[in-house]
Amino acid sequence: MDIYSAISSNRWKTWSIMVLFVVFITTVVYVMSRAWGLDSLSLVGISFILAGLMSIGSFFYSDKLVLATSGAKAVEKKDFPRFYRIVENLSIGSGLPLPRIYVIDDPSPNAFATGRDPKHSVICATTGLLNILTDAELEGVIAHELSHIKNYDIRLMGVVAILVGFIAILSDLFIRINFFKNSDDNKGNAVFLVIALILAILSPIAATLIQLSVSRKREYLADASGVLLTRYPDGLASALEKLAHDKTAPRVASNATAHLFIENPFDNKRVKNLFTGLFNTHPPIEDRIKILRSM
Amino acid sequence: MNLTIILAVIGGAVALFVLYLYNSLIITRFRVREALSQIDVQLKRRTSLIPNLIETVKGYAKHEKGLFEKVTELRSQLMKAQGPEEKAQANNMLTGALKSLFAVAENYPTLRASENFKELQEELSDTENKIAYSRQFYNSNVLNYNTKLEIFPNVIFARLLNFKPAEFFAASDEEKKDIKVNF
Numbered sequence: 001m002d003i004y005s006a007i008s009s010n011r012w013k014t015w016s017i018m019v020l021f022v023v024f025i026t027t028v029v030y031v032m033s034r035a036w037g038l039d040s041l042s043l044v045g046i047s048f049i050l051a052g053l054m055s056i057g058s059f060f061y062s063d064k065l066v067l068a069t070s071g072a073k074a075v076e077k078k079d080f081p082r083f084y085r086i087v088e089n090l091s092i093g094s095g096l097p098l099p100r101i102y103v104i105d106d107p108s109p110n111a112f113a114t115g116r117d118p119k120h121s122v123i124c125a126t127t128g129l130l131n132i133l134t135d136a137e138l139e140g141v142i143a144h145e146l147s148h149i150k151n152y153d154i155r156l157m158g159v160v161a162i163l164v165g166f167i168a169i170l171s172d173l174f175i176r177i178n179f180f181k182n183s184d185d186n187k188g189n190a191v192f193l194v195i196a197l198i199l200a201i202l203s204p205i206a207a208t209l210i211q212l213s214v215s216r217k218r219e220y221l222a223d224a225s226g227v228l229l230t231r232y233p234d235g236l237a238s239a240l241e242k243l244a245h246d247k248t249a250p251r252v253a254s255n256a257t258a259h260l261f262i263e264n265p266f267d268n269k270r271v272k273n274l275f276t277g278l279f280n281t282h283p284p285i286e287d288r289i290k291i292l293r294s295m
Numbered sequence: 296m297n298l299t300i301i302l303a304v305i306g307g308a309v310a311l312f313v314l315y316l317y318n319s320l321i322i323t324r325f326r327v328r329e330a331l332s333q334i335d336v337q338l339k340r341r342t343s344l345i346p347n348l349i350e351t352v353k354g355y356a357k358h359e360k361g362l363f364e365k366v367t368e369l370r371s372q373l374m375k376a377q378g379p380e381e382k383a384q385a386n387n388m389l390t391g392a393l394k395s396l397f398a399v400a401e402n403y404p405t406l407r408a409s410e411n412f413k414e415l416q417e418e419l420s421d422t423e424n425k426i427a428y429s430r431q432f433y434n435s436n437v438l439n440y441n442t443k444l445e446i447f448p449n450v451i452f453a454r455l456l457n458f459k460p461a462e463f464f465a466a467s468d469e470e471k472k473d474i475k476v477n478f
Contacts, residue, residue, distance in 0.1 A: 085421055085424075088425070089428045090428065093428035095330065095432045095436075229431075
């Protein structure tokens with residue numbers, strides 16, 4: 001897979017996911033409303049419009065939502081000159097416009113890129129990452145993120161984060177409500193149970209969707225094209241080694257945004273939950289390091 | 296009758312191909328020029344930092360007159376340089392001269408400690424990095440363009456349409472010791 005086929009496959013997948021989301025939500029609403037004998041036509045109409053709006057919204061505003069939920073703040077050159085300069089240099093090297101630069105105040109080292117295309121892109125790092133990496137390592141990580149921007153991975157990842165994440169979060173929520181409610185609570189429970197069951201079945205499907213669309217190949221491709229930019233594979237390799245050995249628990253990642261980061265934030269971390277295994281969005285870090293070391 | 300149709304079809308196909316080739320070459324050549332102007336931006340930034348640097352160093356190291364003159368001369372050479380090859384050469388010579396200037400500065404502790412000097416040194420090394428990266432981007436565009444010119448059958452029509460290969464922006468010998476990447 002080269003960069004051009006990566007771009008066109010990302011565009012295509014983004015559209016498919018946006019359409020699938022609308023179809024999925026509308027179908028669920030239709031089935032439920034029929035089962036309960038409600039006015040299905042108007043409900044389906046409403047849900048179609050809402051899901052459609054959400055789909056389009058996710059295309060344009062995924063970056064803002066991701067940034068808001070992760071607590072990232074826009075920074076200026078004087079606040080983080082080293083980080084800023086490296087992003088500037090590598091954007092020049094890859095011919096991309098300068099992305100907006102954000103920092104998350106979090107000791108757990110990680111980074112991600114988001115946006116809908118290179119002109120509307122954001123690059124974000126945690127303070128933990130900026131603190132523990134040397135210049136060469138940081139360049140490796142940022143070049144990797146810039147490759148995600150160049151490949152339009154960010155567009156697909158952003159839409160996936162919002163739409164599939166929305167479904168995953170809903171199911172998470174319903175399952176928890178169901179588990180923590182007493183069984184003799186009230187009659188509403190039965191309705192919740194049905195919804196919870198449906199969503200419990202759908203949640204792994206949603207997770208698989210994330211895995212399929214954000215395939216592991218993408219990470220390898222971003223590693224490789226990032227190295228083409230920095231011409232220094234050991235920089236990224238030793239950065240990944242540092243990330244692999246770090247055991248600081250992340251404060252801000254959730255299931256919906258895990259696939260955005262350079263390294264899976266739930267890997268080896270204390271915040272494991274029911275779905276951690278399903279959301280295994282990244283190839284094993286050891287394999288990535290091995291490939292980089294052999295370049 | 297049949298022959299004319301066949302000839303017309305072939306002629307049409309060739310015309311379409313040439314049209315497509317012409318447009319794609321124009322776009323690629325435009326990208327090369329655009330990338331070169333990115334280098335120019337950084338070179339300009341570099342030349343504009345130098346007078347300031349010389350003034351600062353002069354304040355502490357009056358005896359290094361020869362060095363100042365050399366840097367000033369190389370600076371004006373870079374500003375006058377035309378075309379990627381000349382610019383690359385002038386830029387590399389200036390890099391060498393600046394390196395000896397910074398080496399000399401090491402002998403003056405008060406100069407080294409000056410905030411102004413530190414800032415200029417940082418700015419200049421940042422600009423040097425940016426030149427290196429814009430050069431990398433330019434050269435990959437040149438490679439792309441020149442390849443397009445030279446593969447068959449493009450090579451026949453490109454000559455007829457008067458497209459000429461672009462010059463690379465050469466790195467200095469020292470910088471050429473790049474790490475090799477194997478895929």
